[in-house]
């Protein structure tokens with residue numbers, strides 16, 4: 001165990017503190033769900049990229065900072081941003097899921113083309129996986145793509161597609177080889193959302209906002225080189241993406257920042273004249289959550305260390321999405337309780353403007369349930385943890401439909 | 403930078419685990435637990451030989467010269483095997499107290515004997531340790547009178563180290579004049595709680611260090627970290643047993659581990675417990691190297707492990723069905739040990755209160 005800072009680490013810390021002092025006021029607020037990044041957010045992202053506070057380890061040729069992978073550096077950056085209450089940069093499906101997937105299995109051409117604009121926040125991606133008949137059982141996806149004249153021609157329907165109403169691109173899981181077994185007949189395509197034949201119909205979620213969509217495909221044509229890996233590799237690639245989605249959803253730094261925000265809210269809120277921060281029951285709930293967030297943060301550092309050593313994280317990685325999203329929901333639930341009756345005024349301002357504090361927390365409180373469902377439900381996570389992580393027997397399957 | 407044990411630390415852990423696995427098969431555990439003394443000479447000698455008793459004693463006093471981090475690795479292993487032995491007080495709190503107290507002479511007198519396992523100090527707090535015990539001691543010069551309850555590691559102890567209200571440290575031999583020391587019948591058959599009556603008993607008052615209260619608190623913090631690590635090991639042991647059982651017991655013509663209700667209990671247990679390991683490591687490391695975080699981390703580790711331990715110990719018992727409720731299976735040793743760890747040195751609510759105070763969030 002060694003958490004000592006080298007001189008470089010101390011310098012990095014000082015540098016970020018200086019950055020926070022100088023530019024902190026330019027940070028967009030965090031929380032409150034997803035939107036297309038506005039100019040303020042894009043400018044902030046540009047600053048972070050220049051200094052390597054975002055995309056630190058992504059190679060320079062793909063628009064990243066090209067830093068060496070250093071566990072402590074990553075932790076220092078996350079820590080300092082969290083402490084200063086600054087936005088750690090854009091987190092969206094392109095940055096957190098597609099970029100690492102391309103780094104892992106994309107072609108050189110695909111990396112050069114897509115990574116840089118994606119991490120700058122200029123190209124927004126959506127994830128075309130779920131279908132009306134294929135949710136938890138994702139491998140049964142039926143959206144078809146057939147090859148015709150150097151193109152895939154896509155027909156079918158996706159649903160619950162977050163951000164599709166403003167996304168530029170989609171990574172799409174579709175069936176290219178219906179005659180092969182279920183998992184072997186899928187492919188993973190990169191599809192521009194402006195392609196003719198794509199019809200996006202927003203769905204209003206329980207937060208009252210249009211956050212996800214139905215997406216219909218009618219003879220949508222994309223060149224055959226827009227495939228990641230080969231035909232029939234879709235399930236493999238989709239799972240790489242899901243792995244990254246699941247670790248993003250369990251991000252402990254986001255949770256630590258929430259602890260601090262709730263603590264601050266508790267000092268400003270009074271119930272019948274008594275500061276909530278001085279009410280033992282509510283304070284104990286915060287303390288309890290702080291301990292759990294601390295555990296999850298330590299767990300994250302451990303995973304980074306073990307990854308750097310080249311060890312297989314096994315069950316340690318598989319639990320992250322499940323406990324991270326559950327913990328996130330309990331945190332926003334506490335915030336909602338601290339806000340109390342006065343927090344019931346709910347005025348979502350839409351994608352153009354920032355929401356007030358109470359609205360933001362209420363949106364998070366609801367959205368967190370969405371996070372428990374999206375990316376594989378908690379129940380599916382528990383199946384995976386128990387079967388792949390603990391080696392318990394698989395469930396008997398209803399006969400496969402092929 | 404490395405978050406987790408290094409090679410040397412892992413080797414130490416492996417050796418301790420090996421020794422415990424050799425010494426404590428279930429029949430041996432039953433035997434020692436039935437005796438209920440919480441101490442076994444042979445077993446203690448073996449532990450001592452491995453450097454467990456002197457883990458924190460500096461090398462110049464004949465110890466292993468390791469840190470609280472290594473001690474926590476040992477504590478986790480002891481919890482994993484529900485080892486009926488002193489440790490948290492005898493090998494961690496007492497030597498830390500003596501190291502932090504004033505005089506080199508006392509260190510030279512006590513620490514070598516701690517390292518050889520011949521001086522085994524139980525630790526008793528008058529207050530400061532979040533306990534419900536009715537302890538009160540009156541001091542006149544170097545003589546103490548009163549009663550101390552919930553003494554940690556009185557089993558097999560040669561001495562008791564008393565931490566008074568103001569942080570004063572006093573050492574008394576358990577068989578000295580005016581001292582009546584005894585272990586009480588215990589829920590946790592592996593580590594009985596001690597009680598000490600003092601009637602004008604002559605004590606060795608250790609020369610105070612620069613800040614006795616602070617030292618007393620850091621002794622409590624280290625003790626809490628050990629109990630958290632012990633619970634971690636004990637809960638891991640219960641989880642491992644539950645998973646093994648679920649993978650071999652059949653009902654309705656299927657392995658019970660293929661039922662989601664069972665599978666999901668196991669997933670919940672591991673999802674709760676695995677991050678606890680990192681928290682315990684961090685808390686232990688903070689005792690060694692990050693003084694400004696030491697108290698908060700210890701309080702959180704103690705509190706959080708108490709909560710997770712409670713859940714895991716219930717669910718693991720449930721997974722075993724009726725078998726889990728029997729005396730014979732022995733699963734209850736871990737259940738009770740986790741229960742005892744929760745109460746000792748302050749329950750979770752008290753520990754969180756202290757974590758709040760340490761962060762300036764309240765006046766606890």
Ligand SMILES: Cc1cc2nc3c(=O)[nH]c(=O)nc-3n(C[C@H](O)[C@H](O)[C@H](O)COP(=O)(O)OP(=O)(O)OC[C@H]3O[C@@H](n4cnc5c(N)ncnc54)[C@H](O)[C@@H]3O)c2cc1C
Pocket residue numbers: 126127128129130131134135136137159160161162163212369370371373374375376377378379380383662
């Ligand atoms: C906020 C949000 C954003 C999303 N964004 C996207 C996106 O961008 N792209 C995308 O492709 N999808 C997205 N999704 C869809 C999401 O991935 C699916 O909703 C999810 O995988 C569950 O599928 P389903 O809705 O069909 O539910 P179902 O699969 O029908 O599940 C319903 C219930 O049954 C349970 N269940 C199902 N199978 C099992 C089983 N084998 N064992 C135990 N329980 C089971 C589930 O846990 C759940 O409780 C999003 C969802 C939400 C809520």
